[in-house]
Amino acid sequence: MGVSNERGLIVSWDDDVTVDERARATEAVAHAVAHGCVIGDRENVGGYAHAPVSCAPTVFPRRAYELARAVSPRFAELYDAVSRDDAFMRNALKGAIKNDAFTAALWRVYEESGGQAGRPRAEVGVLRSDYMLDAPSGLPLQVEVNTVSTSFMALATKVSAMHRHLARWSAKGGEAVDLSGVPENEALQCAGDILAAGWKAGGSKGKIMMVVQPHERNMFDQRHISQYIFEKYGVHTVRATLAEINAEGELRDETLTFQGDDIGLVYFRAGYTPTDYPTDGEWAARLMIEKSNALKSPSAAMHLAGSKKIQQKLAEPGVLETFMPEHAEEMRRVFAGLYSLDGEDAIKTVELALSNPAGFVLKPQREGGGNNLYSDELRARLEQGGDLSEYILMQRILPPAHQTLTVREGDVKKIETLSELGIYGSYLRVGDEVVINKHGGHLLRTKAASSDEGGVAAGYAVLDSPLLV
Numbered sequence: 001m002g003v004s005n006e007r008g009l010i011v012s013w014d015d016d017v018t019v020d021e022r023a024r025a026t027e028a029v030a031h032a033v034a035h036g037c038v039i040g041d042r043e044n045v046g047g048y049a050h051a052p053v054s055c056a057p058t059v060f061p062r063r064a065y066e067l068a069r070a071v072s073p074r075f076a077e078l079y080d081a082v083s084r085d086d087a088f089m090r091n092a093l094k095g096a097i098k099n100d101a102f103t104a105a106l107w108r109v110y111e112e113s114g115g116q117a118g119r120p121r122a123e124v125g126v127l128r129s130d131y132m133l134d135a136p137s138g139l140p141l142q143v144e145v146n147t148v149s150t151s152f153m154a155l156a157t158k159v160s161a162m163h164r165h166l167a168r169w170s171a172k173g174g175e176a177v178d179l180s181g182v183p184e185n186e187a188l189q190c191a192g193d194i195l196a197a198g199w200k201a202g203g204s205k206g207k208i209m210m211v212v213q214p215h216e217r218n219m220f221d222q223r224h225i226s227q228y229i230f231e232k233y234g235v236h237t238v239r240a241t242l243a244e245i246n247a248e249g250e251l252r253d254e255t256l257t258f259q260g261d262d263i264g265l266v267y268f269r270a271g272y273t274p275t276d277y278p279t280d281g282e283w284a285a286r287l288m289i290e291k292s293n294a295l296k297s298p299s300a301a302m303h304l305a306g307s308k309k310i311q312q313k314l315a316e317p318g319v320l321e322t323f324m325p326e327h328a329e330e331m332r333r334v335f336a337g338l339y340s341l342d343g344e345d346a347i348k349t350v351e352l353a354l355s356n357p358a359g360f361v362l363k364p365q366r367e368g369g370g371n372n373l374y375s376d377e378l379r380a381r382l383e384q385g386g387d388l389s390e391y392i393l394m395q396r397i398l399p400p401a402h403q404t405l406t407v408r409e410g411d412v413k414k415i416e417t418l419s420e421l422g423i424y425g426s427y428l429r430v431g432d433e434v435v436i437n438k439h440g441g442h443l444l445r446t447k448a449a450s451s452d453e454g455g456v457a458a459g460y461a462v463l464d465s466p467l468l469v
């Protein structure tokens with residue numbers, strides 16, 4: 001391991017990192033910091049650090065990327081349609097509502113705010129549909145669709161720009177470089193544009209409110225979006241935690257106000273996980289937001305529609321087809337095997353999983369990474385028995401491995417990795433009319449092959465971009 005004398009750029013590297021790779025990593029970090037691909041420092045409160053990144057894009061088949069990109073807007077439409085079908089959601093989620101306190105609490109917010117009748121006319125979606133390349137079939141198989149608090153639109157955009165820069169930078173002779181394999185990434189702009197469009201659809205009222213976690217480290221990813229919105233549209237975004245909203249938010253008639261300002265649109269970058277609700281006060285804030293006439297990205301209904309259980313239910317024969325008769329066939333191409341642990345199906349599903357625990361993932365109704373069970377843990381949970389309806393079982397997708405030069409907190413490592421492609425979507429429905437539904441940029445998250453989960457913030461993964469071949 002060596003030690004750098006370049007302050008603030010790379011700090012250390014493994015023995016197998018070459019001089020050229022060290023120079024590349026240094027250039028990557030310099031570009032990342034200079035262009036705002038930055039997160040809060042893990043150790044020092046008030047400090048900043050470059051985001052964990054790969055120092056070159058990772059190979060991803062163009063055909064799989066194109067299919068994922070083509071099919072993703074259909075999923076935005078699908079999940080919005082599901083969110084508007086009270087009976088379907090009620091039935092699909094009943095086991096999860098019974099056995100999972102978080103799903104139950106979110107369902108209560110939906111009901112107490114008036115269910116479907118209580119929803120504003122418009123739904124504003126910043127979604128991300130995630131895929132892993134299934135090595136045997138060459139197809140991108142969908143891991144999940146995120147309908148709430150999708151992140152990294154800004155940092156992904158910066159990483160794509162950084163990789164394009166590095167491609168030119170490393171052409172030693174100064175020759176022209178073909179960048180068609182490293183697509184430009186407009187995720188930041190798409191997120192800002194759709195939120196602004198939503199704010200306008202809500203009557204151009206007051207400010208946008210971004211609901212954030214206390215002690216957020218990914219604030220630059222979020223603030224890039226609010227700065228973009230302010231610069232392009234002149235709209236202010238106020239940041240608030242659920243606790244702050246509980247203390248300083250109010251409903252005047254049906255208008256949500258915070259610290260005296262009217263709020264036209266609420267954009268959630270928090271509120272997706274039980275730890276975001278340490279007391280009843282946070283749930284009271286969520287309910288107040290939901291009862292208000294502010295548009296929400298997402299509504300509680302759309303948040304619930306993004307549940308793992310709904311994903312599994314849609315995979316059952318004929319179900320997707322009722323929602324998306326014209327597109328179901330194409331959409332099913334990206335479905336991985338999904339199995340119910342509800343009711344009578346549970347016995348068969350448990351048998352299937354125990355016959356090959358390494359071939360499956362056991363998923364509770366959670367978001368944000370780090371919640372799934374694999375192999376031995378999966379076996380242990382299934383053998384323990386009891387009511388398993390808060391879980392679903394999913395085929396384990398096996399993507400091809402790559403060697404990746406990564407840099408995290410200034411430490412350069414070459415590791416064996418697996419990647420997950422995220423396709424962002426911008427979605428706006430007003431009344432029954434889908435006004436905007438389009439591809440909204442992309443993200444590749446690349447994690448150590450040895451890690452089951454792939455959280456960038458959790459420290460398992462780096463931000464990356466696809467090299468289309």
Ligand code: ADP
Binds near residue numbers: 372453
């Ligand atoms: P979350 O909503 O918490 O992000 P995910 O379903 O995306 O839940 O699972 C988290 C991570 O676990 C994924 O990013 C991926 O790395 C891994 N994972 C999830 N499902 C599968 C699967 N079917 N096959 C392989 N890995 C998976």
Ligand code: MG
Binds near residue numbers: 145146366367368
């Ligand atoms: Mg998720």
Ligand code: MG
Binds near residue numbers: 130144368
């Ligand atoms: Mg995920």
